[in-house]
Amino acid sequence: MGGGITLNDFLVLSLIIFSLGLVTVLTRRNAIGILMGVELILNSANINYLAFAYYGGGKYDGQIFAIFVIMLAAAEAVIGLAVVLAIYQNFKTIDVDAAETLRG
């Protein structure tokens, strides 16, 4: 355990990143910006898993979970960007408000 950093520090850090991610998703109107916000949320969870696994000791469940999250984040980014690209070809914009036809 180095330099007096405790589990709590990691949890606070992950909470801050999680909140930043949520704020990004809620305030951005650019589709790629929103996807980056989602990425922040996923990484905040990763920090939690690693911190809990490190300070909990013993098994590797937390590390494995984090690896899977990274992998799935990549898969989600692939599909997300493919959809955004198709949206751009059809709407000529990636602003989510401008691309809104379904309402009500």
Add this chain to the structure above:
Amino acid sequence: MDLGNLASLKHFIPEMILVAGVLAIVLIDLAVRDKSRLGALALIAAAASLLAIGLEPALSGAWLFHRMLVFDSFAIYFRTLIALAAVVAIWMSIGSKEVKSCDQGEYYAILLASTFAMFLMAESANLLMAYLALEFVSLTSYILTGFLRHNRRSLEAALKYLIYGGVASGTMIYGMSWIFGITGSLDFSVINKALSTPGHLPVLAVFIALVLILTGMGYKVASVPFHMWAPDVYTGAPIPITTFLAIGSKAAGFALLTRFFFPAISHLAAGGSWTALAGVDWPQLLLFVCIITMTLGNLAALQQTNMKRLLAYSSIAQAGYALMGFVVLSNDGIRAMLFYLFAYYVMDAGAFMVVMIVANSTGREDVDAYRGLAWRGGIVPAVALTIFLFSLTGIPLTVGFIGKFYLLAAAIRGQFYILAIVGILNSVVSLYYYLKPIRLMFFEQPRGDEGTVRFEAWNYSLMGVLACATIVFGVYWSPIISFANRSLSFFTGPA
């Protein structure tokens, strides 16, 4: 029983059939020029998997793949329901005009892969497996929703689905990480043991973690406040996919929700009553979610003019009804919920089938396209839609009535009188918008610009089967309720 990788395969045959179907479709798609038979191949794979579930050896329960999945009668019920949903979705895809122009090989391969993922969701016994399965379902659903690549509505729906889904599942794993930190494990039965050990449990942290997890699972079943994606996605997606999301994805969501909130974090006393964790009052929270879900779904449906959107809000309301069985925290309630999900499968699939038949002939999905449907060649779909909508309302002699009856009975027996009253009031409200298309179809004359509805043997046959099932199971429902009864046992390991 804790089975290793090879020993588990014996209980994994339905899933393996689906995977074999996916691989076969991908390979044949590369080799053959005529893609028109790929749908039939997918249909055979889904039906074979359904058959394999029926032929599965009786077993009280086991962990598969080193405790990643659990094999028990609860999983059998949901896998049956999901396989049935896949059969309907593939059948509709074959008869759909919209899907004809798409890449057939990719479409059916992804549809089968999505079914496979939903199976895993119904069986997961570990938070990691639950997340992977849920995300697998989501990723395949995004692709299927946006499959009409040149259709603006389809793409917009895919983008909205993706954004809401990404946030919901991200929030869910953040909540799961807290559960992991508190209990030190991802395994459902270890979590249960850790949480039920008396001691200083951080009650507030557990409650917040459960709320966060509910975000991800509530998004899959489209309950308020995570329902916003549903109307847009249901409207934009191709109709067979809308149906698949409405019945399959929702059933898988309910399976995971039940498996997490009952065997993983609640305690089952002898006699079939569950108790929530002391100090963590999630049933109270879900009571509000349930009441708001049904009310909001029904009120928003009142002013819809697009049939798919109307059915989307109706399916939100139906999810609210099914949640009633969840809130009462008893085996009675779970049984009622299982039965209601079956009833919902039959009637909602049927309603979407009629929407597709009308859209195939006229290219329209708005409610006005149904004006005088009975008098311009569509008397059979008009009668069928009437049956399905009556059943969705909960009118006697239909399966929807029996389903609602069980739910209300469970609510009253659990002394949740407010829930029962709200449920009945909501049924009355829903009658208004369900009757609107019926009135248009029978009591108004066509204006002449609606077009005629052609006879399509393929689509009519499935519509007929679903309409008959709605009536038959509304009169003779004992096979389903006894199936639901048998499915109430969760395998949680040796006591």
